[in-house]
Amino acid sequence: MNENIPPGYLNIMGYVDESEVNGPGCRAVVWVQGCLRECPSCFNPDSWSFETNQLISIEELATKILRNKRNQGVTFSGGEPFWQAYGLSLLAKKLKAEGLNVMSFSGFTLEELQSAKAPPDAKLLLAELDILIDGPFVESQKINSPDSPVSSRNQRVHIFNPALKDQINWASDQIEIHILKDGTRIVTGFWGQLGLS
Numbered sequence: 001m002n003e004n005i006p007p008g009y010l011n012i013m014g015y016v017d018e019s020e021v022n023g024p025g026c027r028a029v030v031w032v033q034g035c036l037r038e039c040p041s042c043f044n045p046d047s048w049s050f051e052t053n054q055l056i057s058i059e060e061l062a063t064k065i066l067r068n069k070r071n072q073g074v075t076f077s078g079g080e081p082f083w084q085a086y087g088l089s090l091l092a093k094k095l096k097a098e099g100l101n102v103m104s105f106s107g108f109t110l111e112e113l114q115s116a117k118a119p120p121d122a123k124l125l126l127a128e129l130d131i132l133i134d135g136p137f138v139e140s141q142k143i144n145s146p147d148s149p150v151s152s153r154n155q156r157v158h159i160f161n162p163a164l165k166d167q168i169n170w171a172s173d174q175i176e177i178h179i180l181k182d183g184t185r186i187v188t189g190f191w192g193q194l195g196l197s
């Protein structure tokens with residue numbers, strides 16, 4: 001699936017700094033490319049393909065995230081972050097060494113990620129996470145609420161770092177619009193979606 005990704009690189013779909021709707025506080029968000037799940041009403045169907053989108057070295061991405069001192073953490077979204085578990089675990093390690101916290105979404109449940117059927121190196125990434133939001137988006141269980149950190153009722157928030165337990169205060173149905181220097185607009189936060197225009 002990820003055979004086109006050179007060692008030391010990630011295949012990503014997008015990236016923003018200073019998001020306040022994708023996890024605790026102000027954080028960078030990395031949307032990875034590739035997901036097998038094909039959930040009906042997926043908010044990011046362009047993320048399903050495992051074709052190369054943007055290859056970025058882990059080193060370069062870590063530098064980018066750390067350069068913006070307002071980023072207190074990073075969130076991995078997708079796509080399915082656990083199909084690039086090894087690369088993301090290396091990125092997470094670098095960022096944690098500099099004091100950032102790390103959160104990931106996953107369409108897998110925690111139990112699946114801990115089982116023998118998990119994607120390769122899932123345990124390495126799990127070991128680096130402060131927070132995991134698990135489970136796919138299920139439209140029939142959709143939540144539209146200004147105070148829910150998850151988008152559908154089946155999803156769970158696992159807090160592995162007790163220091164963050166009072167910071168589960170973002171709402172998954174808020175949106176943010178980031179306008180980049182080249183005029184590109186990135187819309188994010190509404191069910192965790194990433195939109196480019």
Ligand code: SF4
Pocket residue numbers: 035036037038039041042043044045047078079080106107136137
């Ligand atoms: S797991 Fe997430 S990215 Fe993958 S199809 Fe489902 S909603 Fe879309």
